[in-house]
Amino acid sequence: MSFLPVDEQLAIIKRGTVEIVPEEELIKKLKKSRKENKPLRVKLGVDPTRPDLHLGHSVILRKLRQFQDLGHEAILIIGGFTAMIGDPTGQNKTRPPLTPEEVSENAETYISQAKKILDQSKTVIVNNNDWLGSMSFMDIVKLSSNLTVARMIERDDFSKRFENSEPISLHEFLYPLAQGQDSVHLKSDIELGGTDQKFNLLVGRDLQRADNQAPQICLMMPLLVGTDGSKKMSKSYDNYIGIDEPANDIYGKSLSIPDDLIYSYFELVSDVSIEKLAELKDQIRKDPRNSKHELAFTITRMYHGEAGAKAAREHFEQTVINKDVPDDAPELEYAAGSTIRLMDIISDAELTQSNGETKRLMKQGGVSLNDEKISDPNAEVEFLKGSQFDLKVGKRKFARLIGV
RNA sequence: GGGGGGAUACCAAAGUGGCCAACUGGGGCAGACUGUAAAUCUGUUGGCGUAAGCCUUCGUAGGUUCGAAUCCUGCUCCCCCCA
Numbered sequence: 017m018s019f020l021p022v023d024e025q026l027a028i029i030k031r032g033t034v035e036i037v038p039e040e041e042l043i044k045k046l047k048k049s050r051k052e053n054k055p056l057r058v059k060l061g062v063d064p065t066r067p068d069l070h071l072g073h074s075v076i077l078r079k080l081r082q083f084q085d086l087g088h089e090a091i092l093i094i095g096g097f098t099a100m101i102g103d104p105t106g107q108n109k110t111r112p113p114l115t116p117e118e119v120s121e122n123a124e125t126y127i128s129q130a131k132k133i134l135d136q137s138k139t140v141i142v143n144n145n146d147w148l149g150s151m152s153f154m155d156i157v158k159l160s161s162n163l164t165v166a167r168m169i170e171r172d173d174f175s176k177r178f179e180n181s182e183p184i185s186l187h188e189f190l191y192p193l194a195q196g197q198d199s200v201h202l203k204s205d206i207e208l209g210g211t212d213q214k215f216n217l218l219v220g221r222d223l224q225r226a227d228n229q230a231p232q233i234c235l236m237m238p239l240l241v242g243t244d245g246s247k248k249m250s251k252s253y254d255n256y257i258g259i260d261e262p263a264n265d266i267y268g269k270s271l272s273i274p275d276d277l278i279y280s281y282f283e284l285v286s287d288v289s290i291e292k293l294a295e296l297k298d299q300i301r302k303d304p305r306n307s308k309h310e311l312a313f314t315i316t317r318m319y320h321g322e323a324g325a326k327a328a329r330e331h332f333e334q335t336v337i338n339k340d341v342p343d344d345a346p347e348l349e350y351a352a353g354s355t356i357r358l359m360d361i362i363s364d365a366e367l368t369q370s371n372g373e374t375k376r377l378m379k380q381g382g383v384s385l386n387d388e389k390i391s392d393p394n395a396e397v398e399f400l401k402g403s404q405f406d407l408k409v410g411k412r413k414f415a416r417l418i419g420v
Numbered sequence: 421g422g423g424g425g426g427a428u429a430c431c432a433a434a435g436u437g438g439c440c441a442a443c444u445g446g447g448g449c450a451g452a453c454u455g456u457a458a459a460u461c462u463g464u465u466g467g468c469g470u471a472a473g474c475c476u477u478c479g480u481a482g483g484u485u486c487g488a489a490u491c492c493u494g495c496u497c498c499c500c501c502c503a
Contacts, residue, residue, distance in 0.1 A: 243457090245458075254447080267457095268456090270457095274459085304456095306455085308455085308458095332457085370466085371468070372465095376449085376464065377450065377464095380449090380450045380463065381451055382450045392470095410449070411449090411450080411457070
């Protein structure tokens with residue numbers, strides 16, 4: 017395996033990057049690696065707290081993938097031990113620690129989803145419980161002596177909590193140490209993280225130095241803004257696009273991002289080439305509509321393939337733009353000659369959660385049968401042999417009723 | 421160790437004996453509009469019922485009362501101040 021020239025590697029590495037600390041050292045490491053034909057060890061630690069991955073997670077995983085494609089060694093650390101501490105980063109309160117069972121369960125789903133992005137054959141997956149779990153109290157005391165309290169409470173999240181007289185548990189101070197110890201143990205050359213991870217990543221450098229290792233390079237990626245256009249993408253804000261979601265949802269949700277986010281999505285979560293990226297700036301400004309459709313298509317294709325993306329695009333055009341019932345709507349059969357209340361049909365098909373909700377929707381004009389709004393909760397449907405009704409409930413729920 | 425405050429629907433937060441299924445904001449959902457599942461405007465937001473109405477819900481278990489989210493008692497949890 018031969019490595020690309022350093023400047024070409026650097027261009028790929030720097031795509032979307034917020035900060036590389038320090039960049040000159042990275043260049044040196046890349047040069048050395050190329051000269052000696054020895055891959056760099058690139059580390060990414062993940063907390064298996066929330067196992068469902070979304071595009072926000074994909075930003076950093078994709079960066080790791082890029083390192084893999086450049087021929088470097090990707091090490092994915094499952095924070096089995098650290099998850100039991102709980103990362104205090106950005107938290108305004110102590111996180112509830114997970115049990116070992118929850119951790120291993122989450123880790124499994126995490127890995128299976130992460131493999132959609134990473135090169136499976138080349139990814140080294142380790143669990144930091146394997147080395148952190150066996151450290152002695154004395155080991156931890158020694159490790160702790162590398163950092164001062166002053167340094168810890170410089171951190172924004174801690175100082176805020178401290179000023180507001182909110183509790184900071186002592187064990188939370190140990191989190192960055194644990195993460196840094198991972199770097200020492202793995203002798204990592206580079207560690208990836210979000211901008212909010214800067215402190216934790218820098219501690220890795222300190223600990224490596226204390227262990228007489230060459231300190232790692234810290235590479236920070238931005239936090240992806242969610243579909244609401246303001247907060248970072250997160251499950252708890254419900255502004256996320258899950259990589260495991262159905263193609264139709266990925267496509268539709270991608271289209272719902274504000275226009276000024278289109279570029280950064282292309283840059284951070286899509287696989288378009290760097291050359292294409294340069295053209296896109298102009299294209300987005302001139303034609304945001306089609307650019308966003310292209311974005312939605314690209315993202316959907318990455319997780320559902322070309323055919324899946326095409327189907328999702330058609331589905332979107334049919335249901336949202338033309339407001340038609342899609343071809344793949346579930347079909348419900350009713351005996352010819354029977355007359356059934358529409359509300360019961362909707363409830364039985366579980367298109368709503370309660371009769372109250374159905375009634376509400378009907379009154380608000382959210383229910384239509386063959387393009388005709390039905391607002392009477394007592395409306396009935398009469399089935400004859402071969403009769404067919406296209407039922408639309410709200411914006412996104414459909415069914416085809418057929419008399420047999 | 422001492423003193424004080426609190427727990428209300430998805431979240432935040434009013435309500436302090438009947439007019440409370442519970443103000444208001446956020447979120448969600450729907451309609452209009454739109455290139456869009458964005459923005460904006462409007463409506464809506466416990467369950468059953470065509471409806472009248474009934475049932476369940478205000479940390480938890482009891483009690484007072486014709487009647488309680490509101491008063492009393494025990495319990496659980498959270499927070500603040502002082503030491």
